[in-house]
Amino acid sequence: MSSVSAAVSTACPICGQESRALFEKHTYWIHECGQCHHRFAPVEPTPEHAAQIYDDDYFHSGGAGYPDYLGEADMLIAHGRRYGKLLRSYMQPGTVLDVGAAAGFVLKGLTETGWQGTGIDPNPSMVHHARDVLGLDAAVGTLEDFQTPRTFDLVSMVQVVAHFYDLRKAFARAAALTKPSGYWLIETWNKDSFVARALGENWHEYSPPSVLHWFSPDSLHDAVVPLGFRRVAQGRPEKWLNGAHAKSLVQYKLEGSPLRALLNLIPDGLPIPYPTFDLFWAIYQKAPTP
Template sequence: MNSIYYNSCPLCGSSLIHEALTAKDYTVSGETFGIWHCGGCSGRFTQNIPANDKIGRYYQSQEYISHSETKQGLINRLYHSVRKITLRSKQNWVRASSGIKQGSLLDIGCGTGAFLHYMQTGGWNVTGLEPDENARKNAKSIYNIEPLPIDQLFSLPAASFDAITMWHVLEHVHELHHYLERIRVLLKPGGALLIAVPNYTSSDADHYGQHWAAYDVPRHLYHFSPASMEKLLLSHQIRVEKKHPMVFDGFYVSLLSEKYKTGKSRLVAGFFNGLRSYRKGLKNVEKCSSIVYECKL
């Protein structure tokens, strides 16, 4: 089978599903995909997604920053300029949620290893998993870090990590429920799980609609609301203890969305829409473009 069609919600299993909108792949293929809404959990998902062994070609782009570290174009340069701030925030969240300053960390979908490198320099024992071979090679050449292939998730020893992180990864995972079950096995008692995903109920998603860059079809298989994330995690006996806003994501996503919507790099319009998202996210985390879910078993 080359594509997957869902008759029920892949997040909660409900049959109360319907098409909500269609979105275009602006990064690689130019193809359009339906995005369906679930009345049972309020989550959304991309319909007719490429099968796991077919989706690789949709990641083959130099513009895919988490795999290539590209600094081409103003938007990607801006991404790099704020990354040090976001890396520090991630480190602080890991320390606070795990209750320790140094320990063992697993980063699933580590890309080129920037976060792993940052945590390693802070004294953490780090392990990375990454499905893309080129990203693994870049991690070695840039940071001298050697991520493992993603299938090693199911070979790592149980109860071996103080913290597990997934930064904008869960929305990409075909075997969603298997991954969450495996994470439960790999966390030490009292360990912390931090998951960052885009929020389709954010103010910037409302503004841009089908042009919202964080739909990123077909690479993003699922599109989470805060309610759907909490329901999904609870179904695996994982509880959300805190939610944190990823305040800079609104700027990056709005700049890309403006380009997708108008065909032009309208920096001023993108910046002000990002600023609006930033302000709303500070007031209400559930309106932020991306949310970090801090979790415990």
């Protein structure tokens, strides 16, 4: 049964053209735009969507989410530091808004490389951790509805653009929150990567409703450029998972396979390099005048 009701638009959220339903995953239809080939799951855009999907289970119960998000603290902080170092090639550290900051680990890594950060996340427990354990400035909310008089030198969207329940509104907010000549850092999955193409419908990132958008570097570019941004750089991230997270993802993939038993040999705390053939990052810069 399809979860797309008559009220939900199936027009492409990037270019507005007609899309067609490709396949069904977890009762959601995944659509592809006939014009720009962006893939997305049409859902009714509500803030409640984010609060329901990113509840505490998402960060603790495995499946498409995290078996133990807090257990990945060191690796995620290191991920933030790596991005902090990367950004230095293109800009001086300043103020950053970290969207989908969760418990604040990536933001913590950015602050360790000189950035002054503010994080937002729809999950109150995660924001509590960012604030009270890490001492970061963080607020509960979604980018789509985030209200502040401040603007930022950088809006960081690491592993978040695929989750926006209202992509156009989210990018419009992000653009408004970026200072003239300010930057965006985006990391997301590449649906046109070899891995994603080879796995087809079985690619693990086709996991609606937590993931709603599947970009390629080109479709991301098509979404960002009309907002007055230019691409500064693009690449593939280095990424590490701990053993527990890697096992949880693979178990989710290998449901019913005897290979699952072998996974128990991997210690939960073991850092495992994640082959990032299906991930990319991009840095965009806003035009100097609004």
